[in-house]
Amino acid sequence: MLEINLHTFIYALHLALILLTSGILLVIFSLQNHDFTVASTRLFKLFFIFSIIAWILFAVKDIYGQKYELVPPGSGYIISGFLLLIAVKQYPLGSKKLWAVTTFSCIVLLLNTLYYQLLQHFITISIYALIIYPMIFLASFRRALELKNIGNGLIAVGALLIVVSTPTQLYIDYTTGSLLAAYSIAFVTTTSSYVLVSIGFLTSLLIHEHRQLLTQALNDPLTGVLNRRGLSDALKTLLPIIEAKQKPLNVIVVDIDHFKRINDKHGHRAGDQVLTEIAGKLKRFTRASDLVARIGGEEFVILLPELDTTDVHMIANRIRQEIADAPVILPNRQVKVTASFGITFASGRIDFDTLLNNADRLMYQAKHEGRNCICFDKKLFESPVT
Numbered sequence: 001m002l003e004i005n006l007h008t009f010i011y012a013l014h015l016a017l018i019l020l021t022s023g024i025l026l027v028i029f030s031l032q033n034h035d036f037t038v039a040s041t042r043l044f045k046l047f048f049i050f051s052i053i054a055w056i057l058f059a060v061k062d063i064y065g066q067k068y069e070l071v072p073p074g075s076g077y078i079i080s081g082f083l084l085l086i087a088v089k090q091y092p093l094g095s096k097k098l099w100a101v102t103t104f105s106c107i108v109l110l111l112n113t114l115y116y117q118l119l120q121h122f123i124t125i126s127i128y129a130l131i132i133y134p135m136i137f138l139a140s141f142r143r144a145l146e147l148k149n150i151g152n153g154l155i156a157v158g159a160l161l162i163v164v165s166t167p168t169q170l171y172i173d174y175t176t177g178s179l180l181a182a183y184s185i186a187f188v189t190t191t192s193s194y195v196l197v198s199i200g201f202l203t204s205l206l207i208h209e210h211r212q213l214l215t216q217a218l219n220d221p222l223t224g225v226l227n228r229r230g231l232s233d234a235l236k237t238l239l240p241i242i243e244a245k246q247k248p249l250n251v252i253v254v255d256i257d258h259f260k261r262i263n264d265k266h267g268h269r270a271g272d273q274v275l276t277e278i279a280g281k282l283k284r285f286t287r288a289s290d291l292v293a294r295i296g297g298e299e300f301v302i303l304l305p306e307l308d309t310t311d312v313h314m315i316a317n318r319i320r321q322e323i324a325d326a327p328v329i330l331p332n333r334q335v336k337v338t339a340s341f342g343i344t345f346a347s348g349r350i351d352f353d354t355l356l357n358n359a360d361r362l363m364y365q366a367k368h369e370g371r372n373c374i375c376f377d378k379k380l381f382e383s384p385v386t
Contacts, residue, residue: 013191014058015059017194018059020195020198021048021051021055021198024198024202025048027205043086043090044087046083046087047084048198050080051194054076054080057076058076072113073112073118073121077129078105078108078109079105081128081129081133085101085132085136085139088143088155104131118179118183119179122179122182129163133160134163136159137160140156140200141153141156144156149208151199151201151203151204151205151207153200154199154200155196155197158196158197158200165185166186169183169185170182217229218233220293220294224279225282225293225294226291226294227293231291231293231303234291235303235352238305239350239352242305243350245306246348247306248308248345248346249347250304250307250309251301251302251343251344251346251355251356251358252342253299253300253341253356254278254299254302254319254340254363255340255363256298256299256339257337257339257340257371258371262274262335270330270335273328273330274335277328278323279292281322282300285318285319286302286304286315287304289305299363309345312343312345313376316341316374317374319341320339323338324336324338338372339372340366340373341363341366342361342364343374344359344362345377358377362375362377
């Protein structure tokens, strides 16, 4: 009959941690074959590779005894804390902060190898934890707020668990003299923290990947501005606000003049560069609250909420002049580009499709009137401006 005792549960915990780390590493290595751009993934990979080695060595020592302990107690704890810190902080290679943290960790690691008593090892890693893990907590918490990513928040909670529990461990050892009790608490909190960090890392990857896919679905891959679907989704939020405030929604349709001629003469790469630069100019001359979308091959739309018609016309004319006055620079040549504009607006109950069709009609009117000009709704102005 199988005997179940405390050691059985400890061995099972070791196995679970090794399997958990193995699974995470499989995920990380599988992502290497995809277009995945989390800056700290490689550093976390290093952290988890070392962690699986450390958990295996720890399990071997726990099963076979102290004679199989290949490194001084606490060495793995120090190295893993250092790797987690640089993964979270993402220090630039060669930076002074990275050198400072590396030097400090190496000094602590060297001191730890010189000690022979377990109490000395315990105090050393406790002091190290009280210095390193608050930094991990603050960096992860800040990233969780900046990126709105709960995965970084879980990593911060894991670090906070170490920060809170370490003084408790020292207090228990000091008051009771029971190093075993202090080590037991340290083992429980360290494994719990590691699980939280692991789950947090996987969660942050999933959230990042979801956002990347969402961005690809809602944004034009060439220019980076919204596509039709992205514009439609944004309108679901924007229109109710505009209608409730009884404010105007201004629409500018922009179409690049003779774009097919540019493609035919200079090639599609040149055409792509023209589209990208035009989109950049549209974004540069609009506010953060405005929407810019590519709705056709060379056709863009700008939505400017809560602006009066004079300001809208001024913005459109600035964009028109910037496009006309600044040719697109290609290798060994320049391409002069102009665009035609159609402007309209609506307030109250807004039918966006009708509004967009009106702006599109006015843009084609600008084409017929000579291109490189602006046409607008007659109820706003009396004549086109060029």
